[in-house]
Amino acid sequence: MLALVKYAPGPGNMELRQLPEPEPGPGQVRLKVAYTGICGSDIHIYSGAIELNNYPLVPGHEISGIIDAIGPGVNEWKVGERVTTEHTFSTCGHCRYCRQGEYQECAVRRSLGFDTNGGFAEYVIVAADMLHRIPDKLPLEAAALSEPLAAAVHAVAKANIKWGDVVLIIGPGPMGQLVAQVAKAEGARIIVVGAPGDGERLQVASTLGADHTFHTGEEYIKEVLLDLTGGYGADVVLECSGAGGGAVLGLEVIRRQGTYIQVGLFGKPVELDYEKITYKELTIKGTFCHNWPDWEKALALMVAGKVRYQELITTCLPLVKWEEGFRLMAKRQGLKVLLMPGERRWT
Ligand SMILES: [Zn+2]
Ligand SMILES: [Zn+2]
Known part of the structure; x- marks a missing residue:
């Protein structure tokens, strides 16, 4: 599959590569990525100002997509469902923050695009527990905004x-x-x-x-x-x-x-x-990241029309044009740029 890879720390060191299609493990699902938004932090990852916890790694954490494969032990999701995934990939599950549902502060939290491969790729492996169903009224491109919107709600x-x-x-x-x-x-x-x-x-x-x-x-x-x-x-x-x-x-x-x-x-x-x-x-x-209720409220605010995404998504580009997208975001031209790893527009 085609993926954008940050292969070493420091400025640049990012390129498109062909990677093997990943397989979902227990409790995980594989998404066919529809849209992944470019976050300000991705610009800092590109410039080297933010260091990743692993190299090489695929960045991207503002993801919407379609469930494409299901790992062992996942019963609540079906292939073909439209979903968005939280930024969190895994937590310890038993520290005081996890037990309070404030798992964004879990000391061993791992996140997509920082610790594990993220959404600037045709496929991404995510935790089934971190998925949210996209309401029928919302297009997949709006759902790619639910990560920053959940952070705004928080x-x-x-x-x-x-x-x-x-x-x-x-x-x-x-x-x-x-x-x-x-x-x-x-x-x-x-x-x-x-x-x-x-x-x-x-x-x-x-x-x-x-x-x-x-x-x-x-x-x-x-x-x-x-x-x-x-x-x-x-x-x-x-x-x-x-x-x-x-x-x-x-x-x-x-x-x-x-x-x-x-x-x-x-x-x-x-x-x-x-x-x-x-x-x-x-x-x-x-305020840092978001948790489950923030995410559900984010989706509800868009469905209710209380938060408009239409004016905020100013550019959608195929993944191969990632450099143009990163340049637009770095120069603060327009607002949100989405990349389409599948090279087609989804609804
Ligand atoms: Zn972000
Ligand atoms: Zn924890």
């Missing part, structure tokens, strides 16, 4: 948004757009802030329901925020840009006793005015 849940809260989302990339829509569905008033070059992305955010959009070059963000909040500042900040400047802005414009969620990854240490947390009595939370 992030927004940490903010305990109340109806009418003013929520500031920093960074209008694919994750920021999903977070904004999920927060909107919780009844928040949404402000999205981007960098000066983010004009088109901010336009998409408006189309998808953001109440106000700004870029950081505009001086009146703070005035509008204060105006909207009776002079207090944002109730909730979800920092999705992973840029140090985004975090600085967020801590500045959040109201006293507000909730700040760090969604984006900086990839390096950043300097912040930590004392603001003390004086403003802020609640600061991290």
